[in-house]
Amino acid sequence: MEGNIAELGKYIGVGLTAIGMGGAAMGVGNVAGNYLSGALRNPSAAASQTATLFIGMAFAEALGIFSFLVALLLMFAV
Amino acid sequence: MATETHGAEAAHGAAEAGMPQLDFSTFPNQIFWLLVTLVVIYFVLSKIALPRISTVLAERSGTIMNDISAAEELKLKAKEAEAAYNAALAEAKAQAQQIANETRAAIQADLDAATAKADAEISAKAAESEKAIAEIRDGALESVKDVAKDTAKELVAAMGSSADARSITAAVTARMKG
Amino acid sequence: MATEAHGSESSLVFHPMDQFKVAPLFGDGPVHWYTITNVTLWMAISVIGVIFLLVVGSRGRAIVPSKGQSIAELTYGFVYKMIEDVTGKDAVKYFPYVMTLFIFIVFSNMLGLLPLSFTTTSHIAVTGVLALLVFLFVTILGFAKNGTKFLALFWVSSAPLAVRPLLAVIELISYFVRPVSHSIRLAGNMMAGHAVIKVFAGFAAIAAISPVSVLAISAMYGLEILVAFIQAYVFTILTCVYLKDALHPVH
Numbered sequence: 152m153e154g155n156i157a158e159l160g161k162y163i164g165v166g167l168t169a170i171g172m173g174g175a176a177m178g179v180g181n182v183a184g185n186y187l188s189g190a191l192r193n194p195s196a197a198a199s200q201t202a203t204l205f206i207g208m209a210f211a212e213a214l215g216i217f218s219f220l221v222a223l224l225l226m227f228a229v
Numbered sequence: 230m231a232t233e234t235h236g237a238e239a240a241h242g243a244a245e246a247g248m249p250q251l252d253f254s255t256f257p258n259q260i261f262w263l264l265v266t267l268v269v270i271y272f273v274l275s276k277i278a279l280p281r282i283s284t285v286l287a288e289r290s291g292t293i294m295n296d297i298s299a300a301e302e303l304k305l306k307a308k309e310a311e312a313a314y315n316a317a318l319a320e321a322k323a324q325a326q327q328i329a330n331e332t333r334a335a336i337q338a339d340l341d342a343a344t345a346k347a348d349a350e351i352s353a354k355a356a357e358s359e360k361a362i363a364e365i366r367d368g369a370l371e372s373v374k375d376v377a378k379d380t381a382k383e384l385v386a387a388m389g390s391s392a393d394a395r396s397i398t399a400a401v402t403a404r405m406k407g
Numbered sequence: 408m409a410t411e412a413h414g415s416e417s418s419l420v421f422h423p424m425d426q427f428k429v430a431p432l433f434g435d436g437p438v439h440w441y442t443i444t445n446v447t448l449w450m451a452i453s454v455i456g457v458i459f460l461l462v463v464g465s466r467g468r469a470i471v472p473s474k475g476q477s478i479a480e481l482t483y484g485f486v487y488k489m490i491e492d493v494t495g496k497d498a499v500k501y502f503p504y505v506m507t508l509f510i511f512i513v514f515s516n517m518l519g520l521l522p523l524s525f526t527t528t529s530h531i532a533v534t535g536v537l538a539l540l541v542f543l544f545v546t547i548l549g550f551a552k553n554g555t556k557f558l559a560l561f562w563v564s565s566a567p568l569a570v571r572p573l574l575a576v577i578e579l580i581s582y583f584v585r586p587v588s589h590s591i592r593l594a595g596n597m598m599a600g601h602a603v604i605k606v607f608a609g610f611a612a613i614a615a616i617s618p619v620s621v622l623a624i625s626a627m628y629g630l631e632i633l634v635a636f637i638q639a640y641v642f643t644i645l646t647c648v649y650l651k652d653a654l655h656p657v658h
Contacts, residue, residue, distance in 0.1 A: 202489070202492060202493055202644055205637070205640060205641055205644060206641070206644060206645065206648060208641075209592060209641040209644075209645065210588075212592065212596075213588040213591070213592045216591055216592050216595035216596060216599070217588075217591065217595075219595055219599055220591055220595055223248060223598075224248075224251075227247050227248040227251075227424065228247070228248055228251050247424070248424055248427075249424055249425075249427040249428045249429060249530075250427060250529070250530050250531045250532070250594065250598065251531075252429070254437070254438060255429035255438045255444075255446075255532070256532045257439075257440035258429065258438050258439065258440050258441075258442055258444055258446060259429065259446050259527075259530055259532040259533055259536075260440075260532055260533075260536050261440045261441065262444075262446050262447045262450050263446075263450065263527070263532075263533050263536050263537075264536070265450075266450040266451075266453065266454055266511065267507060267511060267540075269454050270454060270457050270507045270510065270511055271503060271504070271507045273454075273457065273458055273461070273462060274457075274461065274503050274506055274507055274510070275503040277461075277462050278461035278462050278465065278479070279461075279483065279502070279503055279506065281462075281465050281468065282461070282465050282479055282480055282483045283483070284468070285465065285468050285469070285470075285472075285476070285480070286480060286483070286484075288468075288470060289470050292470050
């Protein structure tokens with residue numbers, strides 16, 4: 152297979168960056184899971200915390216989106 | 230769409246396409262139309278849609294409040310009616326009780342009078358009867374006296390001696406008392 | 408805009424990003440700022456959708472609502488409750504602004520899910536402007552309402568004095584990263600979902616795995632409907648949170 156070494160590095164970099172999204176996935180799962188366990192302990196307080204849940208999920212997800220963005224930039228823009 | 234170049238790298242993927250998001254030549258266009266859209270939506274919402282919907286919601290909550298207060302009033306009225314009904318019922322019961330009592334008292338009075346009358350009659354009858362019996366008894370005693378005198382006179386005569394009536398009578402009387 | 412999977416089975420060619428291209432609707436010339444492009448078309452469709460939902464839907468003004476009016480009232484109540492819960496009663500006067508953002512994003516996201524459509528919110532230019540508008544609005548409002556007290560937002564008074572300068576730097580950075588994360592979150596989510604669907608669609612060219620591909624597209628589509636709504640919700644609720652910071656900057 153032919154190709155230049157910069158291409159190789161680029162694709163390896165993209166693959167490594169994509170791992171970052173796994174971290175975001177764990178973070179979002181953590182937020183949702185902890186919310187659920189808290190909500191099951193105290194269901195009456197659960198409804199008032201949905202906004203906080205979504206804000207937390209959004210923050211956790213934003214970091215994964217950053218890594219996705221870096222991957223896209225590497226892949227298409229660099 | 231002019232940037233597409235199907236070269237030797239086509240097999241590796243879409244690397245040649247680039248990111249349209251980073252094509253800065255289209256930014257002014259997007260930003261311009263976005264601002265136009267936002268302004269249009271903002272005016273549509275703030276001038277027409279939101280006031281209308283908030284009016285409808287306020288009207289609805291007003292109607293619901295009115296309905297609730299009307300229901301409350303009706304409930305109150307129903308309670309009043311129930312209270313009046315209960316009062317009427319109690320009064321009727323009391324009246325019935327009173328009438329029953331009066332009737333009972335009247336019947337009792339009649340009964341008492343009748344009983345007293347009957348008692349009086351009975352005692353009068355009893356007294357009469359006793360008098361009659363006493364008379365009869367007296368009559369019987371007289372008769373027994375007479376019979377005893379006569380019998381004693383006859384017996385004395387039969388035995389051959391005479392006796393005056395007076396002594397016989399005295400003897401019989403003494404005997405009878407005996 | 409369609410995915411072209413030309414070539415033999417062994418060399419698939421995906422164009423997952425082609426769907427995001429901005430092109431003039433009429434002719435093939437350069438894109439000036441006034442050119443009527445597919446961006447214009449889909450934004451116009453979202454405006455028509457908004458008008459249809461909120462103006463035509465509520466035209467009955469009925470006490471007992473029709474279906475359309477119920478949806479309009481539901482949307483109204485949803486955003487109203489959100490701003491009231493998160494920001495407080497005194498922020499209700501900014502409700503039309505927040506509602507504009509929410510309704511525009513939700514319509515753009517949902518319309519972008521139609522086949523062959525163009526997703527305006529998948530462009531960093533669009534979301535960047537939206538986020539910058541929020542950022543500027545909130546910052547100006549914060550200074551206008553609170554004056555220099557607005558800077559208390561960066562001075563964490565509950566922390567020990569020694570740590571405060573460091574925290575102030577961190578807070579300042581996080582404050583300026585807000586519009587970046589705010590815009591990239593929305594654009595990235597939209598772009599990622601659509602690109603993934605396109606990639607799966609590219610696999611459909613191989614006969615053997617095309618059923619799997621169709622199943623995967625269906626599943627992703629369902630997820631994308633959820634994401635389209637949740638991202639609009641998140642964008643709006645974060646706007647409310649930033650508004651709260653501007654109105655009540657006590658940290």
